[in-house]
Amino acid sequence: MLEQGAVAKNKNENQERKWSLEIWGLLLIVSGALFLDGVDLSMVNIALPSIGNELHLSTGSLQWIVNAYILGYGGFLLLGGRVADLLGRRQVFLTAVAVFGLASIVSSFMSNEIALIGLRLLKGIAAGFTVPAGMSIVSTSFAAGPDRMRALSIYSIIGMTGFALGLVFGGLLTEIGWRFTLLAPGPVALILLLAGLKLVPHASRERVTMKQFDLWGSLTITASLLVLVYALVEAPAKGWTSITTILLIIASVVLLFAFILVERRHPQPLVRLGIFRSMSLVNANFAAMMLLGSFMSFQFIATLYLQDSLSWSPLWVALAFLPSSLFQVVFGPRIDRVMKRIGTPMAILIGLVLVSIAYLLFFRVDPALPYWNFLLPTMILIGIGFVFAFPGVNIQATHNVIPVEQGLASGLVNTSLQIGGAISLAVITAVLNSSHEPMESNQLLPNMYVAIAIVAGLALAGVLSSVIYLVQLHRANKKG
Numbered sequence: 001m002l003e004q005g006a007v008a009k010n011k012n013e014n015q016e017r018k019w020s021l022e023i024w025g026l027l028l029i030v031s032g033a034l035f036l037d038g039v040d041l042s043m044v045n046i047a048l049p050s051i052g053n054e055l056h057l058s059t060g061s062l063q064w065i066v067n068a069y070i071l072g073y074g075g076f077l078l079l080g081g082r083v084a085d086l087l088g089r090r091q092v093f094l095t096a097v098a099v100f101g102l103a104s105i106v107s108s109f110m111s112n113e114i115a116l117i118g119l120r121l122l123k124g125i126a127a128g129f130t131v132p133a134g135m136s137i138v139s140t141s142f143a144a145g146p147d148r149m150r151a152l153s154i155y156s157i158i159g160m161t162g163f164a165l166g167l168v169f170g171g172l173l174t175e176i177g178w179r180f181t182l183l184a185p186g187p188v189a190l191i192l193l194l195a196g197l198k199l200v201p202h203a204s205r206e207r208v209t210m211k212q213f214d215l216w217g218s219l220t221i222t223a224s225l226l227v228l229v230y231a232l233v234e235a236p237a238k239g240w241t242s243i244t245t246i247l248l249i250i251a252s253v254v255l256l257f258a259f260i261l262v263e264r265r266h267p268q269p270l271v272r273l274g275i276f277r278s279m280s281l282v283n284a285n286f287a288a289m290m291l292l293g294s295f296m297s298f299q300f301i302a303t304l305y306l307q308d309s310l311s312w313s314p315l316w317v318a319l320a321f322l323p324s325s326l327f328q329v330v331f332g333p334r335i336d337r338v339m340k341r342i343g344t345p346m347a348i349l350i351g352l353v354l355v356s357i358a359y360l361l362f363f364r365v366d367p368a369l370p371y372w373n374f375l376l377p378t379m380i381l382i383g384i385g386f387v388f389a390f391p392g393v394n395i396q397a398t399h400n401v402i403p404v405e406q407g408l409a410s411g412l413v414n415t416s417l418q419i420g421g422a423i424s425l426a427v428i429t430a431v432l433n434s435s436h437e438p439m440e441s442n443q444l445l446p447n448m449y450v451a452i453a454i455v456a457g458l459a460l461a462g463v464l465s466s467v468i469y470l471v472q473l474h475r476a477n478k479k480g
Contacts, residue, residue: 030134031158038162046170050178067233072124074418075226081132081411096129101189108183135410153336156391164325171318217270224255232426283469284397289420290462296421327383344396349466351389359456
């Protein structure tokens with residue numbers, strides 16, 4: 001059993017097969033799309049000051065260049081996963097990649113803020129369909145066991161490397177011109193589309209009618225997620241206790257309850273609620289939420305500190321994050337062998353412990369300390385931690401899930417990742433903005449220690465959850 005890291009008795013089932021060039025090509029195409037999603041999510045952050053200066057945009061408009069992408073991405077993941085399961089993974093994946101690529105190219109020529117934000121939203125929606133469709137293609141194209149674990153490990157590491165390297169690429173491209181940060185993913189996406197037309201396999205599927213499709217479930221859960229993400233990203237500006245924020249959160253909760261009622265009655269629900277009886281899936285989703293939520297918040301704090309307090313250039317900030325990416329690139333492709341021995345729950349726990357230590361080490365931050373002392377150890381531990389935890393949550397979230405629900409399972413875990421990031425960023429932004437003290441050069445950010453404590457607390461919550469799950473597994477094994 002994968003969760004226990006046990007070795008199956010049948011040696012033939014455990015022997016890794018040699019992959020053909022076509023199989024490698026398929027994996028690289030699907031992983032490449034996830035890489036672009038990650039790159040886009042982080043690359044534009046570095047370019048925001050340059051975009052604002054040239055287009056004379058307000059802070060609120062700049063915030064929405066990033067948040068519009070997160071809104072579309074987080075809001076449509078569940079719908080994207082179910083649509084991929086029902087209408088065909090190949091069709092959904094390739095269409096979404098094409099939309100992502102074209103929107104990237106067009107957005108790079110935009111100077112109107114409404115058009116730019118609208119195209120960012122469209123790209124996020126496309127990513128919301130690309131990710132669950134791509135992940136389900138990987139899960140169904142590789143046989144259960146070592147092959148699938150290896151494929152999902154490579155897929156996850158490439159995706160996480162994209163998110164980490166996005167800062168580096170963002171810094172390099174911003175030095176040339178901020179429009180290149182919007183343009184760069186476009187041609188790559190179109191190349192992936194052309195290769196995908198040849199290598200992504202056709203899969204037989206049943207014809208789906210509108211009567212079978214869970215329309216009201218799709219509308220209520222998508223609306224609930226969109227309203228929630230919108231409320232969270234706007235809360236720092238409007239106020240956490242403002243009428244607008246409270247009403248939006250209440251509306252999201254009401255829509256969620258409406259979704260649950262619809263799912264309980266629909267013969268072919270968008271989300272089969274029984275899937276949450278799997279403690280393995282629940283643990284993976286909570287760990288994913290804490291993992292990316294803590295990292296995105298840490299990245300936000302560190303980027304602000306390096307640029308605004310220490311006056312580092314975008315390029316130097318990008319290079320400061322590079323060690324984390326290098327560890328993922330070097331050790332990521334080999335982690336599947338480790339997980340076969342220790343199991344995904346232990347891999348997730350090890351990863352979360354390492355990133356928790358990394359954030360706690362950042363409490364030593366001081367403007368007088370050199371980079372190798374206050375930030376380098378943190379970046380190394382984050383890199384190693386993600387090598388363990390990120391593939392672990394993706395593999396565990398889709399393990400033992402029937403093929404027709406692979407898109408659903410991948411949509412759930414990616415929704416957890418995005419919602420975790422949105423919630424944590426909103427909280428951290430509110431904490432940093434709650435102080436009315438002016439930001440001074442070569443000083444810590446206002447409330448910086450409080451923000452770091454929240455980041456560490458999120459990662460430690462993931463550690464606690466993983467420990468509880470491992471204890472439950474141990475007890476279940478003893479009874480069995």
